[in-house]
Amino acid sequence: MPSTSHLPYGTWPSPITAEAVADASGSTAWPSGAGEENWWCASDPATATVRLLRNAPGHEQPVPVLAPGISVRNRSLGYGGKPYWVRPAAPGADSHLLVFTDHRDQRLHRAEVPRIGTASETAFPATAPLTPADPPGRETCWADPVPSPDGTEVWCVRETTRAATGPDDADPAARTTRDIVAVPLSGAAADDPEALRVVARSHHFLSGHRPSPDGRRLAWIGWDHPHMPWDSSELMVAELRDGVAGEAVRLCGGSHDGTEVSVSQAEWADPDTLYAMADPDGWWNLHRVDLAADRPEALKIANVLPLEEDCAGAVWRVGPAWFTVSPYGVVFAHGNGPQKLSRWSPEDGSLSELAPGWSRFQGDLWSDGERVLVRSADPALGSALLSVPLAPGAGPALRVRPESEDPLAAWQPLPERRTVHDAQGRPVHYVLHRPSHPTATAPDGELPPLLVQVHGGPTSTCGLTADLEYSFFTSRGFVVADVDYGGSTGYGRAYRDRLRGGWGVVDVDDCVTVARALAAEGLADPDRTAVRGGSAGGWTTLACLAHTDAFCAGTVYYPISDPASWRAEQTHDFESRYVDTLVGVLPEDRARFEKISPAAHADRITAPLVMLQGADDFICRPDQATRIVDHLAERGVWHRFLLFEGEGHGFRKADSVRRSLLAEVALYREALGAHIAPDVPAVTDTL
Structure with a gap:
């Protein structure tokens, strides 16, 4: 064993160089899945791009999904929003459908991506735009693509900013609009802006749009200046008719009667029930919102698990997710400082820890109902992307990539x-x-x-x-x-x-x-x-x-x-x-x-x-x-x-x-x- 050296603080020699820190300065974000495959975004300091990577059991070495030079991110809200969605290959089919934003032009694109293990998986897929190019004097960002109820479109938050016409027109708030917009997967809108359809609009800022399981309703979160979303934001819902939302109704949140409530996220449990993370009691806790069957109105809103702990975070990006609703209960991270990932049962109110030993979970969780992918960390375990099975007794949380010696x-x-x-x-x-x-x-x-x-x-x-x-x-x-x-x-x-x-x-x-x-x-x-x-x-x-x-x-x-x-x-x-x-x-x-x-x-x-x-x-x-x-x-x-x-x-x-x-x-x-x-x-x- 090397002998101990007595040296003044600040002078110890170290193999952790500035170059090593720089090479490791990239980060991962936005995990998702396609069948057994795991997908995620990874920033690459060597190229200053964001690569979309994937792996699968038996193919643990991550591989890029798209050709070099494509940076899968957008500028929505200035800090970006969820930049892609992948629809797993149907049984018997060889390719997944990928929709993503390319930072170079901020447009939505699509690609048919061969499944890992097929003969053509090593070739980068061809890509095609889904949204039109911006005319001079306008910049459009697309964020958080989610599938439409009939599966023929993706619905996104569209952010449009026009260029200032002079010093009296410099305020970006006056030049920026946001809508929830339907983009046909056929590519019809790539050259024809008229093929786009505004589904809903309400507030100056929008996030977290989610169609109900039966396609009758749309829920989303909105807020207006001068509020920030962690101060005051509102959960909205509207009936859908022919792919367009009717009159939007506020279910909870916002600034009313001298109080402020922030809603971070909402997800459907069934066509008449939403779960939402909101803080009327001072903590982002899980609330159940029961809706009338014949109209978009809240019949009852209840904090189903009162905790003096935060169970969500602040909305800095479009489309964050701190919880998911699954057939086995609601899965979320909670805690003040150190956290736990837990499953809450609506049937008996029990809370079961899913990833013991891990103490931090990021707000871009993904689930297909059977498993969760979540970015996790702990002082003793380091950082990892975890795949967590949700069925009781299904097994432990596993690292998506095997741990390597540091x-x-x-x-x-x-x-x-x-x-x-x-x-x-x-x-x-x-x-x-x-x-x-x-x-x-x-x-x-x-x-x-x-x-x-x-x-x-x-x-x-x-x-x-x-x-x-x-x-x-x-x-x-x-x-x-x-x-x-x-x-x-x-x-x-x-x-x-x-x-x-x-x-x-x-x-x-x-x-x-x-x-x-x-x-x-x-x-x-x-x-x-x-x-x-x-x-x-x-x-x-x-x-x-x-x-x-x-x-x-x-x-x-x-x-x-x-x-x-x-x-x-x-x-x-x-x-x-x-x-x-x-x-x-x-x-x-x-x-x-x-x-x-x-x-x-x-x-x-x-x-x-x-x-x-x-x-x-x-x-x-x-x-x-x-x-x-x-x-x-x-x-x-x-x-x-x-x-x-x-x-x-x-x-x-x-x-x-x-x-x-x-x-x-x-x-x-x-x-x-x-x-x-x-x-x-x-x-x-x-x-």
Whole structure:
């Protein structure tokens, strides 16, 4: 066994390189199935595309479904929606029918995909468009294709944005419309827009459209500005006649009688019964909605399983799924922080855990009624796509891909979920990643440098699983604290609502609370504590540097720096009124905007800083970053600014991820000493 080395924290040698982190920075999403086959989307950092992959029992090695260059994603809501649907091959047939969105043109396409195991499976299928090309001055996105009741169409959320005609027409909310639209599978609409049919419209935003099992009704979720869907959204239903919805009726949710209710998802149990995840009691819980047989009206709405736990999450994309209705009961993930995947029986009310040992489940679950595919994670087990049989006694949850040995596992810590309390006694949740190395230790009495990680959203949440980017630092002797500050999801509405009107204050205070608690516990060096985050996390990072003295450095990814100019025409439609609830309404609350704005107080930022920004970011535009960078340059504050061409909101290219990490190391060498991470190559200012 190698001998133990006594080296200062922050200087431990590690095989987790910036290149290794960059190569592994892709993610999986949107699992689905076609018979025994497993399908999913996987982002590829080498090509900055999203590949559609599949495998099957006996053919575990994933293979791409479509030719290289096709990126299976869309820009709906700015963050994308479910980008494909697959209809399994009929008995005796050789091919599945695939409908997908190609990011290059945002159109819907179809392909006949041979089943795995057939002679022609190795050839990439030909594709054909289903929707028309956009005329000049218009962009259309299609999301969450679901089959029509008669199987001849797919119904999608169509998002259409026309180009601005001038400075008075810049607000994207005024230029964007959404409808639920029928697209014929025949391809008739590819060259003829008149072949499309609007099925339903109600709100400015739409998601989760689902026809009833008998094809008589359509249910969906909608919301309007200035609400965000986790604040107030409505479950709608309408009768279908000749493939068109009649008058839409609100069943539950929305802002009424001085209260707000959010509905995250709804699914049919039978033609007259819906299940919905809604939070009238402060938690996203499972509700049963009984409808009148002869009209779209709710006869009874009941919370069938009252839990002081969230059983769903926030709608950031079109078509998320946290639960499914099966012949064996309703399957969903639940828990505050750590989660369980469970099956609830409507017959006796029992709750059965389906995937023991796993503690996190993503909100894009898929099921065919007999099994569930779900992205799962756990500190001890890592991350995996699980196939979970639903029939009682059918067997355990299985990894879709066999587990392989991770050669870097010895350098990765087991994260710990923890809670501290702020000065008012309120809980603040976070995940701790301790320094971890198989052979290196620090001298007695030394404290490690701390990186406080701030997630985006801000209505998001941190995960309890190993993260190779964090391990890049922990394996060198840093400690990382991933903070679920007030406003994060997964802990009920009251915790979520703490940030409303308090953005730039609550999130900052919670990050400082965690940093000081770790210092008081002797787990981190208060004089070597830095903060890092992207998007809304970049905002909080800047606010921490401008309004507190708790941090010696900051790493900022594609941030918001001035909330007064991050609204309406300055961002995308989905979040264009978000600051109305996070901060306030202009011009009445201008003083509050100016008080919390890092851009308005950039002169208070004296700690060294790295700014990392995508040149094509339309959510947090580059000027939000450059107004901070320009101010630092004028005052001679140490900083580095990297503007990545071809990158948007979130970096997809491996080289962008690599260069960002190297820039961050350069920052910590400036803030903590030139001895930091000596095994990481020194870089020039341009990296």
